[in-house]
Structure formats: structure tokens, C-alpha cells
Amino acid sequence: MESPQGALSGNGSQHVRSVRRAPFSTSSDERRAGRFGRPSPARSHEGVEFPFIFRRTPATRLCSSSSEAVTPTPVSILLAVYNGASTLRSAVESLRQQTWRHWELILVDDGSTDATASVATELAASDSRICVVTNDRNLGLAESLNRAFRMSSGEFIARMDADDRSLPERLSRQIEFLRSHAEVAVLGTAAHEIDSARNRIGLTTRREHHDEIAAHMFKENPFIHPSVMLRREFLVALAGYDQTLRRAQDYDLWLRGYQSFRYHNLPEPLLEYRRPSAPTWSSFWAGARVLWRAGIRESHPLLGAWGAARLLTFYVLSKAGLPL
Template sequence: MYYNHKVSIIMGAYNEEQSIGKCIESILKQTFSDFELIICDDCSTDNTRKVVEFYANKDNRIKLITNERNLKLAASLNKCLEYSKSEYIARMDADDICLEGRILKQVKFLDEHPEYEMVGGGARIFDGNNISELRLPKEYPSKNDVIYGPPFIHPTIMIRRDVLLNLQGYDTSDRTIRGQDRDLWFRFFSKNYSAYNIQEPLIIYGETKDDFKKRTFKTSIMYYKTAINGYKMLNVPIQKYIFALKPVVSNFMPNKIKKVIRARLIKNN
């Protein structure tokens, strides 16, 4: 296949006018330049589209797609994937910052390690005021780790495009309006693919009080259904199905405790 670029960075955006400019600038400052940035505006009601257009007019590597109606993140990412023409696909969220050298490190890793289909990494957490903890997922994640929670920080990953296409991209069912990343990890490991997490921060990851507010009882049921679906896919022993209830139980916990538990789970998985 002919590739226009080495990497396609795909991003869905909805009402991100306050953060997407800094996000784009962090990508344009990457030491690796052979990429395209594909952004799908999911019917934002603020100035998100205008901000993206401003940068797209300055750099032709930036491609803007606009949904005719709000489709949510999974469908928006799939549209970006359709437009991509690169060997590798990298994820990025509009409220995160790409650390300098991130893309180069991941391209180098995948080029030098054909035995791996995907590479992720760590993140520094930004709570809206300060950059605090360093979150590092397990270096060598496996199908056993996804049983207990997401073994990757979604916006850090870079995956071979043919692998993501083989997985048919992101699931767009009602249960993956939230948690579409973990659904992908279940399907990834069900195909016996291998992945690695670089043991250093690749992004500054935005995680504010508003993000915790989005984790409602309704979304916890989505996570539960995705876990059950994934357990069946991986033939997980029935006694471990109890771990599917973790998001439902955590829904009743204070946000401060949720944050601590989530950080420890990602670190220990």
C-alpha cells in the first residue's frame, strides 16, 4: 500500500476550544515530522472548528473532518481512520499535550520491533491546575491484565494501521459510548497481538473533576457490559467475572478515592 505519511494522528473533538489549540501546537512541535493530524469535529457548539481551521490553514498536514450530527468518540475515530493513509496510527485527545519526542520514540520502537503490534506509554496527570503524578502502565501488558482494567493509557498508543483495520476499528455500539478503548484492548488480545508500554511519560493527560463527573451509574453499566463481552471473548474463568463489577461499585465511591484507585490499577496492571 502507498502511504502519504509514516504516522496518522487521529483525534475526536467536541467543544474543546479551550484546550485543542495547545494540543495541536504540541503535536506540531514534535521532533518527528512525517505525520498527518486528522481531527474529526463532532458537531461542536463552540469555536472548536474555527480553532482547528486556523491551524489547518497554517499547516497542510492537519486535516479537518466534520460530522453532520454528533456521533460520539468511537465513530469519530473510525472516520479519521478511513481518511488515514499512514503505516502507523497514533491516538491523541484534544485536552492532552503531546510531549516532545513522543512520536519519534514510538515510531522507532515499532520500526525496530516487528514482533509488537502496538506501543503505549506513561503520562503526567494534569488536574486543571497542576501537573502532578506520573502514571506508568505495566511494561509488558497481556490478555490477563485487561481482565482487571485498561492496560494502556488510550491517548498514548500507536498501533500498526493494518492491525487496527483488521480489528475493524472502534466498536460503535451503545455500550461503547464510554470505554471504547477497553473494548479495543479485549479484541486486540483476543487476536493474540502483542504490545509494549514505554516506561516514561509521552503525554500530559488531562483528568479534571469534570471528567470524574462523566463517570455516572449509566456509564458504569456500559463498562460492565464491555467487560462481560470481553471476558467471553478471552474465555476468562467464571470466578473472575466479579471484576466486571468494579466500575459499578466505584460509582458509589467519592471521586478522590476513585482517582487513587484508578492510578494504582493502571500502575499495577
């Protein structure tokens, strides 16, 4: 998801340049969040501080651009990659095939040790909509996405992973829906599951409407994370992803936001999604932890404990080969 030691240089093209961007949390961002009537984000829960997306740490942005000026775009796509050289080109190509052409891609190379850095530089040199951010070391998905978000300019923020592909209508369908449904802050989609040869092997869906999603928040993750498009003010209000989490960062974010913002999923598959290999104990434990934390935060510790216990029981039964 991100780069090795040192920032990418402009080896791929003499047109690649470094652009310093201010942190994304500006007064205009705060005004946007105010349009939703949301309170200022709580900067802590359970003693964990959340200043992440407001941090003024500069980062280097490499773009194929002849100007230092960066034109705002309706949608910014955040893609963090770690050792994804073999699939990154295909993922980016799926974005180039979008019917919605006006986008920017903030591509974060998260300390990769393979050829990801050179692939990323080559992609940025060939398309002015692609900007590369590099991490000196592997920081993890949450911090990489927060860094990309600080450098983005879009009214809408879309997610994407380096081993997935967006179908051509994805961006246009999601932008169209969000523009006609001002009450929805986070929008996911169904997805085709694919194998390593990119053959479609299944269909993954999620609950469609907010009330149904909210009723099942402690039972299941409501979104396929790389299918999501959300409003910029959503991440500003929630102060970004929790960088203390190496896993379940997305589930934690949805749990923190569902009582203040409305969610929705489109029923049609707009993503080809490579499901992670068999879930590990650490991934289930991370999910259980965020459920427990959410229960404490909402003054329903028994609900959090029930959700956590249910998830861990699911893991034990799956490892034992018992029916779920």
C-alpha cells in the same frame, strides 16, 4: 470532538480545499494485516456487526494543500474533538513541536457548538499536515475515530485528545520502538497528569510487557488511550472501534485484540494527560459491559462476570468514600 451542522468551509484561507478520500480499508491494508498472519476479523460478536471501518460513506477532508494528491506519511494522528476550542490550539501546538516532523493530523470536529470549527479551520489553513473532517451532528468518539482512520494514510496510527499535550519526543520514541519491535502492535506510554492550568499533578503508568498486560486484562484498562500508537493492520483486523459504545470503546478494542496481537507500554511519560472528571456510573457500567462481553466471547463467562462485578464494586466503594 467534531463539528456542528454542515461541513467546514474554507473561510480560514483560500488555500483550504475539500479532498475526497477512499475508505481506508484497501487491498493493501488487507495485505498488511496478512503479514501478521491474523485471521480475517470476525464481523460480529454477540449479534453486533462490525462493518464500521469498511463502510464506503464519503467524508469531506479539508486540507491546507495546493494539490489534490495526498502523500502517504509514516504516522497519522487521530484527534476527535467536541467543544474543545479552548484547548485545541495547545494540543496541536504540541504536535508541531515534535522532533518527528513527518506526520499528518486528521482532526474530526464532532458536532461542536462552540468555536471549535473556526479554530480547526484556522489550524488546517496554516499547516498542510492538518486535515479537518466534520460531522453534521455529534456521532461520538468511536464513529469519529473510525471516520478519521478511513481517511488516514499512515503506517502507524497515533491517538491524541484536544485537552492533552504530546511531549516533543513522543512520536519519534514510539516510531523507533515499533520499527525495532516488529512483534508489538499497540504501544502506549506513561503520562503526566495535569490540571486545568496545565500544572503537573501526578504520574500515571501502566504495565509494561505483554504477558503482564494480558494477565490483568480483566482487571484494568491496559493503556492510556491518547498515548497509544498502533499499527494500521491492528485496526483493520479488528474492524475498528465498536460504534455501538459511547464509552469504554478503547477498553473493548484492547479486549478484542490482546489474544492475537502483542501490547507494550513505554515506562517514560510522553504525554501530558488531563484525567477526566470523577467517573460516572454510566462510564463504569460501560466498562463492566465490555468485560462481560469479552468473557462471553472467550468462553469464560465467569471471568467476565468477575471483572464486571469488580469494576462496579470499585465504583460503589469510591462513591461511599470507603478504602479501595
